[in-house]
Amino acid sequence: MSEDKPGWFGRLFGRKGSQPADQPADQPVEPPIDSPASPAEGQPDFATGADAVEQVPLPPSEPDPDESDRNAVPDAIEGADLQPIAGEPERPPAGTAGDDPARGAEPADETELAREPVIEPPPVQPVDVAAALAHDAAAEPQREAKGWWGRLTSGMKRTSSALSERVTGLFTKRKLDANTLEDLEDALIQADFGVETATRISEAVGKGRYEKGISPDEVRAILATEVERALDPVAHPLVIDTARKPFVILCVGVNGAGKTTTLGKLSLKFKAEGRSVMLAAGDTFRAAAIDQLKVWGARTGTPVISGAQGADAAGLAFDALKQAQAAGTDVLLIDTAGRLQNKAGLMAELEKIIRVIRKVDPEAPHATLLVLDATVGQNALSQVELFSQAAPVSGLVMTKLDGTARGGILVALAAKFGLPVHFIGVGESVEDLEPFAARDFARAIAGLEKG
Ligand SMILES: Nc1nc2c(ncn2[C@@H]2O[C@H](COP(=O)(O)OP(=O)(O)OP(=O)(O)O)[C@@H](O)[C@H]2O)c(=O)[nH]1
Known part of the structure; x- marks a missing residue:
């Protein structure tokens, strides 16, 4: 995919917050009559859906200047306050739950649940998707077929190359001394491994080798071993408990982290496993996020529960859970907004969603995934x-490891929190999100072949 030419999602929704060139935001999303929604539509076996979707190019991976703005969180508040987005309302529309953080803290009652969510019959398709697909197919070269290892290593290239160059520079034809180890520690800190882990890895490299030669390859091998050791305890697959019907997954994270995209990708993965899935467009703050989820629904044949922009997210989640229960759905994926203006608002909105869905199922959500954008570096910790x-975070998904030279942040997160890492993302296509495997990640970051 061309780096500077947006794919169909890019054209449909804009990179961030911009409107599609050919579809105003307020234009209703209509399914085309009898026209295929996507290459995946109509395929009875969704196990093959991922392959079909792979042919549909997605937007460029490199974050644009808008992206950095979207993710910028001032150091002073260390991630506590999330910033309003230029060109977008600073608060949810008046009268909505997110309008007043205090409202979110009140007990949920029937008025709290006032909303008009609708169930979208699958597959539903925005009118211009077929044209976008046709255009992409004609204009963009087919992506090279790559397995996950190929995607992981090319996605992680920026981090692994930066590290590899430093290691080669430091350890070629030099005896190992305190200065060299300090430089290695600096290189690891720059890759966001965190001081503690960087020190541990440097010590492992130095152990018993002072004043001896050590080759760059040996250093890379030690690096991989140490990273794997740090990450192994957090590499846990997301297990769907089939006794829960539906198994409710709540997706949280700051704006632009990749929540909506991740849920779209997960919906396809779960369908490929033979599960029935429902999506709830709980990011009611941004109209494009609702449309984005509807398009994923259309691509994967997944019902999408949605309301109007500014609708009460908790009420929508409540309805979605009711409908998923009634339909006997296996997995309900609930998207949430990331554009909450401050910590109080964020807490209130998420707490309210959780409180309200627990009126339907006291155990829900059964998993709460925090989606983290690797390009924010150390801010991911806060x-x-x-x-x-704000929420019972049960596991992490780290996206955009392809957009940074600081992929070591995952190691720092593991060292500090020990939270399970379920998936990592190294690009925008469906195949670029995979369950996290410590060994693969460790070897990829160290620039080694698959072991
Ligand atoms: N390069 C790259 N881009 C990704 C990855 N995952 C998601 N993205 C892109 O990141 C952008 C933001 O993703 P969204 O899913 O809209 O993020 P969000 O968290 O739902 O954002 P809000 O709706 O604003 O809260 C989109 O352009 C995605 O295609 C990844 O692993 N790599």
Whole structure:
């Protein structure tokens, strides 16, 4: 995929917050009559859906300047306050739950649940998707077929190359001394491994080798071993408890982290496993996020429960859970907004969603995934702290490891919180999100072949 030419999602929704060129935000989303929604539509076996969707290019991976703005969180508040987005309302529309953080803290009652969510009959398709697909297919070269290892290593290239160059520079034809180890520690800190882990790895490299030669390859091998050791305890697959019907997954994270995209990808993965899935468009703050989820629903044949922009997210989640229960759905995936203006608002909105869905199922959500954008670096640490206060975060998904030279942040997160890491993302296509495997990640970051 061309780096500077947006794919169909890019054109449909804009990179961030911009409107599609050919579809105004307020235009109703209509299914085309009898026209295929996507290459995946109509395929009876969704196990093959991922392959079909792979042919549909997605937006460029490199974050644009808008992206950095979206993710910028001032150091002073260390992730506690999330910033309003230029060109977008700073608060949810008046009268909505998110309008007044205090409202979110009140007990949920029937008025709290006032909303008009609708169930979208699958597959539903925005009118211009077929044209976008046709255009992409004609204009963009087919992506090279790659397995996960190929995607992981090319996605992690920025981190692994930066590290590899430093290691080669430091350890070629030099005796190992305190200065070299200090430089290695600096290189690891720059890759966001965190001081503690960087020190531990440097010590492991130095152990018993002072004043001896050590080759760059040996250093890379030690690096991989140490990273794997640090990550192994957190590499846990997301287990769907089939006794829960539906198994409710709540997705939280700051704006732009990749929540909506991750849920879209997960819906396809779960369907490929033979599960029935429902999506709830709980990011009611941004109209494009609702449409984005509807398109994923259309691509994967997944019902999408949605309301109007500014609708009460908790009420929508409540309805979605009721409907998923009634339909006997296996997995309900609930998206949430990331554009909450401050910590109080964030806490209130998430707490309210959780409180309200527990009126339907006291055990829900059964998993709460915090989606973290790797490009925010150390700020991810404070995001984990913040979101863990607001929601029962049970596991992490780290996206955009392809957009940074600081992929070591995952190691720092593991060392500090020990939270399960379920999935990592190294790009925008469906195949670029996979269950997290410590060994693969460790070898990829160290620039080694698959072991
Ligand atoms: N390069 C890259 N881009 C990704 C990855 N995951 C998601 N994205 C892109 O990141 C952008 C933001 O993703 P969204 O899913 O809209 O993020 P969100 O958290 O739902 O954002 P809000 O709705 O604003 O809260 C989109 O352009 C995605 O395609 C990844 O692993 N790599």
